[in-house]
Amino acid sequence: MEPKRIQLHYHLMLLPGMIVLAVFHFYPMLGAVIAFKKFLPAKGIWGSPWVGLDNIKFMFQISDSREIFLNTITIASMKIVAHLVVPLLFALLLNEIRIRYVKRWVQTIVYLPHFMSWVVLSVIIVNMLSLRGIVNQALGLFGIEPILFLGSNTWFPFVLVGTDVWKEFGFKAIVYLAALTAINPALYEAAAIDGASRWQMMRHITLPGIATTVVLLLTLSLDNVLNAGFEQVLNLYNPLVYASGDVIDTYVYRVGLVQSQYGIASAVGLMKSVVGFVLIVLSYQLAARFANYRIF
Amino acid sequence: MVAYGKSWSARLTDGCIVFALLVVAALSLFPILNSVAISFSEKAAVSAGRVTVLPVDFSLANYKTLLADKQFFTSFGVSLQRVALGGVLQFVLTVLMAFPLSRESKRFYGRNVYMWAVVFTMLFHGGLIPWYTTIRSLGLIDTIWALVLPGAVPVFNVILLVNFFRNLPKELDEAAMMDGAGPWYTMVNIYIPLSLPALATVTLFSVVGHWNAFFDGLVLTHSPEHMPLQTYINTLMVQPAQWEDMDPETLKTLMQTSDQGLNAAKIFVSMIPILLIYPLLQRYFIHGIVLGSVKE
Numbered sequence: 001m002e003p004k005r006i007q008l009h010y011h012l013m014l015l016p017g018m019i020v021l022a023v024f025h026f027y028p029m030l031g032a033v034i035a036f037k038k039f040l041p042a043k044g045i046w047g048s049p050w051v052g053l054d055n056i057k058f059m060f061q062i063s064d065s066r067e068i069f070l071n072t073i074t075i076a077s078m079k080i081v082a083h084l085v086v087p088l089l090f091a092l093l094l095n096e097i098r099i100r101y102v103k104r105w106v107q108t109i110v111y112l113p114h115f116m117s118w119v120v121l122s123v124i125i126v127n128m129l130s131l132r133g134i135v136n137q138a139l140g141l142f143g144i145e146p147i148l149f150l151g152s153n154t155w156f157p158f159v160l161v162g163t164d165v166w167k168e169f170g171f172k173a174i175v176y177l178a179a180l181t182a183i184n185p186a187l188y189e190a191a192a193i194d195g196a197s198r199w200q201m202m203r204h205i206t207l208p209g210i211a212t213t214v215v216l217l218l219t220l221s222l223d224n225v226l227n228a229g230f231e232q233v234l235n236l237y238n239p240l241v242y243a244s245g246d247v248i249d250t251y252v253y254r255v256g257l258v259q260s261q262y263g264i265a266s267a268v269g270l271m272k273s274v275v276g277f278v279l280i281v282l283s284y285q286l287a288a289r290f291a292n293y294r295i296f
Numbered sequence: 297m298v299a300y301g302k303s304w305s306a307r308l309t310d311g312c313i314v315f316a317l318l319v320v321a322a323l324s325l326f327p328i329l330n331s332v333a334i335s336f337s338e339k340a341a342v343s344a345g346r347v348t349v350l351p352v353d354f355s356l357a358n359y360k361t362l363l364a365d366k367q368f369f370t371s372f373g374v375s376l377q378r379v380a381l382g383g384v385l386q387f388v389l390t391v392l393m394a395f396p397l398s399r400e401s402k403r404f405y406g407r408n409v410y411m412w413a414v415v416f417t418m419l420f421h422g423g424l425i426p427w428y429t430t431i432r433s434l435g436l437i438d439t440i441w442a443l444v445l446p447g448a449v450p451v452f453n454v455i456l457l458v459n460f461f462r463n464l465p466k467e468l469d470e471a472a473m474m475d476g477a478g479p480w481y482t483m484v485n486i487y488i489p490l491s492l493p494a495l496a497t498v499t500l501f502s503v504v505g506h507w508n509a510f511f512d513g514l515v516l517t518h519s520p521e522h523m524p525l526q527t528y529i530n531t532l533m534v535q536p537a538q539w540e541d542m543d544p545e546t547l548k549t550l551m552q553t554s555d556q557g558l559n560a561a562k563i564f565v566s567m568i569p570i571l572l573i574y575p576l577l578q579r580y581f582i583h584g585i586v587l588g589s590v591k592e
Contacts (some may be wrong), residue, residue, distance in 0.1 A: 009479045010396035011396075011406075013393070013396045014392070016392060017393040018393075024430065024445065028422040028430045029420065030426070031422050031427075031430060032547060034413060034423075034426060094317060102314060106320070106321045108578060109321040115504050115574060120526070123532075123562075124483075126556075127331050128327050129554070134342060134348060136345070166323070166324065231510070231511060252423065252425075266426070269425065273423060276420075280418075295324055
């Protein structure tokens, strides 16, 4: 144990950061009690009257709730699957290439969308998916009528998942690439000597080698089942697609902050936080047990 | 991997894979190029849908309009300000917190408590409404501090850096202690210089995060002088408050008549800083992410 005076310095170092966290994270956690109150801005959080479970009961009654939970889980699940598969395929393809400059350039280009904000990307996406945009022009070549993708409940979830994958697959492939390079090259050499074909090598060496990583990423992504991508949806949605695209976070924002129905919005938000908390703890426990993964 | 014999089927597969990768890279780049091209094209060509990846009827009209837009440059300045202030603050707090947290719990009594507290903020939060009311009650609404302070502790980056620090050899600490170095000296003169790749990664994330942030600006600022860039661009798209009274047909028409060219020009200019620093820091961050995630 370090002498007390050195420990004091450690505490001092942590102090500014902990103050920021206390004020902006821990204190608002207490504010979650708004979910149990009838919030009157004039009286503030602590002065507003207590209504117990009324907000939560109300939340279960309105039809919106089921819709937003369903949308959230559908979109988020599709994203989880897509985010596991696409980066993996890309990493496998990239790993097969020996030509260094192709590898580097492809990677540089493919990481770029990750660093752009959804505000910027939404302008790009609107440009591409508009009635006279590239995508509809291409469809027109096949004789298909223009589709208003961003206004259609059938297409909107797929637009959300597709554009999110487009944005993130390059960045997410980094983890897979790291795992791929960790596979012992001697295994491949031995296989080549034994006359294995490329596909056989992939099936018997590569895929088993990264199986742990895949399982780990799958487990860790469980807690995202309720995060359908708030900034993305907020930038791309509109009333035409609320039925399929409104998710928990956008609902809380719109109904809570824009329409000032603080009680119900807080109840929904609190529900999400609690369920999310359970899922995260669960997923970390699973990851620790199966893949020996610890955060700290 | 081994060098294959030069069988033509292997080379063909190689060629196909390279081709597939180039297509993927092109797909990543294409939407961005489309919008850039739209920004440099005549409005008529854009409405007719003739623009693909190259400008049609090259014109600088959109950029001339942009230069006259004072609000754009004010917001640009606000974003630069928040990147500078927020970036520095995040850097300082990240290092200040990561260093003590990287000490073993035997040496730093209470370290585990702090670590749990920090991780807890990633698991659970009180919801949007309490967060907003807290910031409001501190009187930070509509100031640059509302954009800089709440996120001043980037917990994910702190954990990344903690892991990185822990992977540095223990002998360094012991040598430093024997030479009489205190914790501050050790942190500043030993740990920081050795962590440059990880610090570069963390800084890159921090800078990009601030530059791309739009939601906090949306909720926490009202006046144009304090509006960050991405929030400003977001206001160019149709706003939620306006939708509620619109019927679907009007909404669809509105979605079609947005000024695509001008919007495209604005986002292109807002992307320029990212495009500039990205190649410089790119070589660091891949290294940094992998380093930060290695566990013992």
